Amino acid sequence: MDFRLLKHFITLSDTLHFGRASELCHTSPSTLSRSLQQLENELATTLIERDNRHVSLTPQGMHFQRYARDTLDQWETIKRTLADEAAQLTGDISIYCSVTASYSFLYELLSDFRLQHPGIEFKLHTGDPANAMNRVLSGDDDMAITPRPRTPPPALAFKSLTRSSLVFIAPTSPAEWLPHTPESSTAQQWETVPMILSEAGLSREYADTWFRALGVTPRIYAQVAGHEAIVSMVGLGFGVGVVPKIVLDNSPLAESVKILHVKPELPYYDVGLCVLNRRLKRPRIQALWEAVSERRP
């Protein structure tokens, strides 16, 4: 069923005259006759009673006329609607990040963008930054805020937002296992410290590297998913943790812990936004990506 058939039928049912209708449709009477035949075959119904001299609608024809008009109207409506939607970006963008990132970066990142593109909805998923890249690679989320790995997968595009340092944190309450001179680290003063580390992710890798350089196998008290939980456990006095400083700055438990200024310091790392290269073709993703580039000159 082609919409041209509907147009032909409507014109015909308005004029009740094949010759005049064919002119209005910019076609020949024979084409119009065949259009109507095709329509009536598909519907297995007579829509227009006609002979060489008279043309009139059957009851079914009147009914079908309403259908045809509605259908063409709806077609015009969807065309206009889709054009409007294309002009104004719409759809969802899902972002995966840590709770900390949702506090610290996101507002700044999205506040302007939301005003500029009110048709776009954001779906925010928070969780352990260690999963961030996989969530993007698997397509579960469009974007993620994550520490930039040393060698990002080629399918991902990366954009730095800020740098942050990893820090050791200890409870402010006293504990006998606290290293006495964290500024000059010795192996033996760290061997008995109960450590609270990430299960995985860059902070864990950096911490492991740090201990290996010191020649120490740390006593791991707990492995935690999510940096925020590390702050909690350290604040409760369970041990010493390693977290990005930015997590500490945004933590409501910052008072319960203190930074241990160890030597050598843990490395800085980039925190940035990542996205699948191929999703950058999506207009709304591309728009956000570029908005991030142009932010804060």
Place this chain on the structure above:
Amino acid sequence: MDFRLLKHFITLSDTLHFGRASELCHTSPSTLSRSLQQLENELATTLIERDNRHVSLTPQGMHFQRYARDTLDQWETIKRTLADEAAQLTGDISIYCSVTASYSFLYELLSDFRLQHPGIEFKLHTGDPANAMNRVLSGDDDMAITPRPRTPPPALAFKSLTRSSLVFIAPTSPAEWLPHTPESSTAQQWETVPMILSEAGLSREYADTWFRALGVTPRIYAQVAGHEAIVSMVGLGFGVGVVPKIVLDNSPLAESVKILHVKPELPYYDVGLCVLNRRLKRPRIQALWEAVSERRP
């Protein structure tokens, strides 16, 4: 826009895979690809984001998917509806007849038919029987109950319902101009009688013929449209009228008038149903026509 494009799009948006969708559509992947291109061209929008390895719906695609499903649903619905309507006759049948006919014939004519074809509505127009054939010939009404003329127009089909005689009627109240011996008519006793006749139609023609045979030019007191009004005027004592006996039999004023048994008697005539031959092709008209044939064995 062809509905096949919509089907292709829906299958594609369900499977998100050109190969599998093409099998479901019983076509080739290249056809499917071109269907989608055509659709996107007509809509000037990207519906499906795709590369050699991934297929996904855009926001517009999701919106259009709803439209496409609705549209195909509506198409199936109208097909079913029209098929039902075709199985059960529907539409209007308009009938023109005199008030008398509407009392006397119509109930009998239509009562069974209405039960058998509840989808058909009747539009009843009453008026002077003299107009009946013209109403049908011009297409204003589908059918009419009318006296059968001596030579019916070739475009009309005719079917007798009953015979009726024309009668002279006079007021029951005395009047000096009343013919004293209607049974043996003489010219002079009729010349002064105030006659109340139809303006036109068969009853008028027959009356004229009757008077001409008698060699009398009647004194016409009033020319009336509609036999029922003749009974009224005669009942009020204005003169002598000529009406079909059946009108008298159905008149509430029958008590106010009496039949004059004139010699020679006015002729009988057929009262029947007429319809345009070409309208007999309409199923509902044909059904009624045949129901009339089979009525009352």
Place this chain on the structure above:
DNA sequence: GACGCCTATTGCGTAAAACGCTATATTTGC
């Protein structure tokens, strides 16, 4: 009552378009 006009329909030759096969480019997983 025969003739001529009007008009929907059909036959047929041509034009267009749609289809499927194949090759290609590109991506992904091992």
Place this chain on the structure above:
DNA sequence: GCAAATATAGCGTTTTACGCAATAGGCGTC
């Protein structure tokens, strides 16, 4: 890095659609 997967463009063939001209039938008119 290689092989498998897959959407798409090119191209030859088939199918479909179009319009012209002829046909058939109804209707008004002389």
